[in-house]
Amino acid sequence: MSGAPDDAVQRIFGPNLLHNNNLLYNVKFISACFSGAVAGVLGLENTLGFALFALSTLFTTSILHFVNFRGRSKSYVQGGIVEVLNPGQENVFSFILVWTLFYGIVHVYD
């Protein structure tokens, strides 16, 4: 009936949007932790470690996009697939934290 952007925004149901966003954030955090653990255990250094983080972000995004969102990220997340791709500003630190932790446990300590 009306395709104007204002009306489209008005039709979004608040609690659903919030729930989706929280879910997305949690998934990204947990995937950052696991990829940090993998990087640490494997003993990856420098750029290899960050490459693993980028790879895991891409992998998570593709699973979310194709399985959960059934190929239509725009319907579930505001900002479409670019928003899903963004790993979240704090998850980089979480990745580094878990990476350092596991690297230290496995490779530095006897």
Place this chain on the structure above:
Amino acid sequence: MGATSAPSLYLDPQIRDWVLFPITVVMILVGILRHYVVLLLQTPPKKLPRAAIREQRALMQSNVLRATSANSPIPFTLYKSISQNLSKAFVDGKYLKDGPPKGDAPSTPPNPLTDPQAMDGMMAGMKTQMVMMVPQMVIMGWINFFFEGFVLIKLPFPLTLGFKSMLQRGIQTPDMDVRWVSSLSWYFLNFFGLNGLYRIILGGDNAADAAQNMAASPFAAAGAPQPGQPQDYNKLFKAECDNLEFSEGLHKWVGEDVETRILRKYGRIAP
């Protein structure tokens, strides 16, 4: 002990058991504690008298009415009557907290320092700030006191020499690789990295989230007035009258010509 990058240092596993894990566990637990302390310290919002609430809500009501005016679910007569009612009340000053402005007394916005409601808001913000800052200081002091003078862990990624003074505080080796860091840097890593964990354990807006608090603190500490509170409602109401009139012009009922549209849809009359 002066090895740089090729032969690595051997660290006592007891350091891992007694420093690495305890620091992390303590920070997680203190974060959870902070969240609950803030929750307990929160005073329930003061119940406002009906006139004050009406003053705040009248603006919202008019905004909601105007928001859908171009595609309005209510027919024009109903819309117009609500809109006119609100306009008249705004102009008369009926919805103002202290009643219509008396005569030509200059209406000044309530001073944030003396208006008790704004004070409560600022106090709540400052209390949260204190609860956030104090445990951080305490933990940093604890770490500096007990866990100083030894290397804790090796970072998997390189950093520039500039970080050496910050991350290797207390270790007097001028040419050790910057990747070997002391306990304080582990504290910083935890400080930034545990926010996601808090969000999972404590739910969405928890008080332990460092990033949110740091972003909010410059504004709360500067005592910026909360939106809507110390503002002059009289002026706002007058401005709102104009907006209402404008939206009245824009009004279009979704049910307009609905009979024609249905007939057209089912092919009874020519499109």
